[in-house]
Amino acid sequence: MAxxxxxxxxxxxxxxxxxxxxxxxxxxxxxxLAPWIVGFVAFVGGPILASAYLSFTKYNVMRxxxxxxxxxxxxxxxxDDLFIPSIIRxxxxxxxxxxxxxxxxxxxAILLNQKFxxxxxxxxxxxxxxxxxxxxxxxxxxxxxxxxxxxxxxxxAQVGIKGPGWLSSIEWAIPALALVSLWVSVGGTRMIIFLxxxxxxxQELVEAAEIDGAGIWAKFWNVTLPMVTPTVFxxxxxxxIFALRTFDLAFVSTQGGPARxxxxxxxxxxQNAFVSFDMGYASALAWMFFLILFAxxxxxxxxxGSWVYYxxxxx
Amino acid sequence: xxxxxxxxGQVVSVKRTTSARASYAGRWALLYLIVVVGSVVSMFPFxxxxxxxxxxxSELYRMPPTLWPATPRFVENYQEVWRLVPFGRWLxxxxxxxxLGLIGAVASSTxxxxxxxxxxxxxxxxxxxxxxxxxxxPVEVTLIPQYLLFKNLGxxxxxxxxxxxxxxxxxxxxxxxxxxxxxxxxxxxxxxxKIDGASSFRVLWQIITPLCKPAIATMATLGFIxxxxxxxxxxxxxxxxxxxxxxxxxxxxxxxxxxxSAAARPQDHLLMAASLMIALPCLILFFVAxxxxxxxxxxxxxxx
Numbered sequence: 078m079a080x081x082x083x084x085x086x087x088x089x090x091x092x093x094x095x096x097x098x099x100x101x102x103x104x105x106x107x108x109x110l111a112p113w114i115v116g117f118v119a120f121v122g123g124p125i126l127a128s129a130y131l132s133f134t135k136y137n138v139m140r141x142x143x144x145x146x147x148x149x150x151x152x153x154x155x156x157d158d159l160f161i162p163s164i165i166r167x168x169x170x171x172x173x174x175x176x177x178x179x180x181x182x183x184x185x186a187i188l189l190n191q192k193f194x195x196x197x198x199x200x201x202x203x204x205x206x207x208x209x210x211x212x213x214x215x216x217x218x219x220x221x222x223x224x225x226x227x228x229x230x231x232x233x234a235q236v237g238i239k240g241p242g243w244l245s246s247i248e249w250a251i252p253a254l255a256l257v258s259l260w261v262s263v264g265g266t267r268m269i270i271f272l273x274x275x276x277x278x279x280q281e282l283v284e285a286a287e288i289d290g291a292g293i294w295a296k297f298w299n300v301t302l303p304m305v306t307p308t309v310f311x312x313x314x315x316x317x318i319f320a321l322r323t324f325d326l327a328f329v330s331t332q333g334g335p336a337r338x339x340x341x342x343x344x345x346x347x348q349n350a351f352v353s354f355d356m357g358y359a360s361a362l363a364w365m366f367f368l369i370l371f372a373x374x375x376x377x378x379x380x381x382g383s384w385v386y387y388x389x390x391x392x
Numbered sequence: 393x394x395x396x397x398x399x400x401g402q403v404v405s406v407k408r409t410t411s412a413r414a415s416y417a418g419r420w421a422l423l424y425l426i427v428v429v430g431s432v433v434s435m436f437p438f439x440x441x442x443x444x445x446x447x448x449x450s451e452l453y454r455m456p457p458t459l460w461p462a463t464p465r466f467v468e469n470y471q472e473v474w475r476l477v478p479f480g481r482w483l484x485x486x487x488x489x490x491x492l493g494l495i496g497a498v499a500s501s502t503x504x505x506x507x508x509x510x511x512x513x514x515x516x517x518x519x520x521x522x523x524x525x526x527x528x529x530p531v532e533v534t535l536i537p538q539y540l541l542f543k544n545l546g547x548x549x550x551x552x553x554x555x556x557x558x559x560x561x562x563x564x565x566x567x568x569x570x571x572x573x574x575x576x577x578x579x580x581x582x583x584x585x586k587i588d589g590a591s592s593f594r595v596l597w598q599i600i601t602p603l604c605k606p607a608i609a610t611m612a613t614l615g616f617i618x619x620x621x622x623x624x625x626x627x628x629x630x631x632x633x634x635x636x637x638x639x640x641x642x643x644x645x646x647x648x649x650x651x652x653s654a655a656a657r658p659q660d661h662l663l664m665a666a667s668l669m670i671a672l673p674c675l676i677l678f679f680v681a682x683x684x685x686x687x688x689x690x691x692x693x694x695x696x
Binding site: 200 | 457504538560577614
């Protein structure tokens with residue numbers, strides 16, 4: 078959007094100059110934005126700026142922060158053995174978990190958009206993992222993925238595969254977490270948003286394609302998918318942000334282990350902030366991580382112009 | 393001969409329709425199979441949690457886990473939850489905070505998203521990326537400044553920090569979601585209404601909002617579930633137990649032992665029972681609200 082819309086609006090501005098109409102449009106735009114501006118100034122911006130300042134200080138919460146320049150940043154990049162590996166690990170988890178989650182959620186949404194009998198029931202059942210208490214799910218997953226008595230390895234053994242150690246194995250802990258997150262999220266928020274997006278696919282277009290003899294795949298690829306790209310984009314951008322910020326999953330099921338195999342960046346920040354009470358250092362870590370996330374998100378918006386289709390966009 | 397040919401044609405066409413019908417039925421059979429298997433896989437942990445909430449604590453950690461409780465204690469366990477903590481009070485608190493916050497979030501994020509999706513003004517991209525940035529900065533590092541802010545406002549141990557900010561912006565997730573949906577509505581609709589003399593607010597109220605019903609229903613349901621289960625904010629901004637919200641209250645069953653209270657033993661079975669009672673309103677809401685997620689809008693010949 079940033080790129081395409083700003084260049085588009087720049088072009089439009091040149092064409093129309095700053096006509097009274099354009100000025101009115103801008104004024105109204107600010108008016109509808111006003112609640113956000115007030116909220117940001119009053120509740121959000123201050124704490125953000127404060128954390129940016131704290132990242133340049135030594136601050137243990139008990140005593141007032143002491144300015145120490147770039148020391149936190151230098152330490153993180155040069156001396157902290159856990160910081161960079163934790164970022165790489167987090168990306169590994171995101172790369173493993175996002176693609177299957179996106180594809181499966183969209184397929185489930187398309188499935189649950191069909192005209193089944195008792196549709197409400199199926200949708201609710203698929204959504205249940207989101208409502209399942211985390212404590213219970215954690216106990217259950219530890220059993221399912223137990224290398225010796227677990228259900229998953231039992232099933233693998235039936236087809237002659239010796240299952241790995243999953244959560245207790247250094248190599249398999251992250252794939253195991255990705256598997257758990259897939260189960261939790263496939264029918265959850267992401268799927269529901271896809272389902273809402275699918276309502277924007279005009280039925281006439283689908284029927285027209287049917288009359289033209291389009292098969293299921295052609296209908297999906299040429300009609301459905303282009304119309305849901307705005308929700309695909311939404312789920313992709315937020316999916317990446319949320320996957321890279323994963324905390325609960327690792328905190329509850331592995332506590333970052335075994336041997337720090339699931340020590341994600343969010344755990345590292347948490348550890349420094351609330352266990353060693355090194356809030357200045359935690360802020361520096363958080364801001365470096367923020368810059369990575371921001372760059373990634375910005376890049377996605379720049380690239381989105383070529384694949385996201387908005388019916389209500391000025392061209 | 394003509395008759396023969398005609399009969400042959402008939403046979404072919406009959407064959408074709410039966411095979412088409414068979415493949416149609418086969419496709420539905422397959423879809424039902426997938427949906428039933430998927431549902432069972434999805435619901436299993438929830439069902440297991442329910443069964444476990446009627447177990448004794450020792451049975452909960454047996455490896456491999458049991459499915460049915462050896463000695464069912466459903467009534468006892470659920471009664472115990474209500475006896476140990478002011479559960480009803482917490483439910484009322486949570487309902488109050490969640491509903492108020494949700495009203496603010498839905499109204500305010502729709503308005504803000506309308507601004508981002510439909511109006512051109514200097515700084516729009518900047519404001520939008522700042523909005524998204526609030527999702528990217530780890531909360532751990534803004535928590536203490538935020539605590540100090542609400543302390544200075546005299547809002548600690550009140551519901552203001554949990555409700556008031558929702559009315560100003562409504563959260564980046566909701567704003568971005570609504571922006572995406574508003575941007576799928578063709579501009580022609582707005583412009584036609586404007587030519588007829590409609591104000592921009594009327595366009596929002598009478599064109600955008602009705603067309604975004606599935607999105608708004610989705611956002612409201614997800615927002616309710618999120619607010620109902622919110623943990624960090626209530627944990628930090630509230631101190632008095634009688635003001636607690638349910639998700640924070642659940643901690644009682646985790647840390648009760650550490651605090652040396654009556655519960656000097658792990659109480660995961662009660663934790664499960666309480667968690668399920670908390671999940672119930674969300675489940676009912678989801679069940680009821682979802683018909684609005686898929687409420688198609690007839691817009692023949694306008695969209696696409």
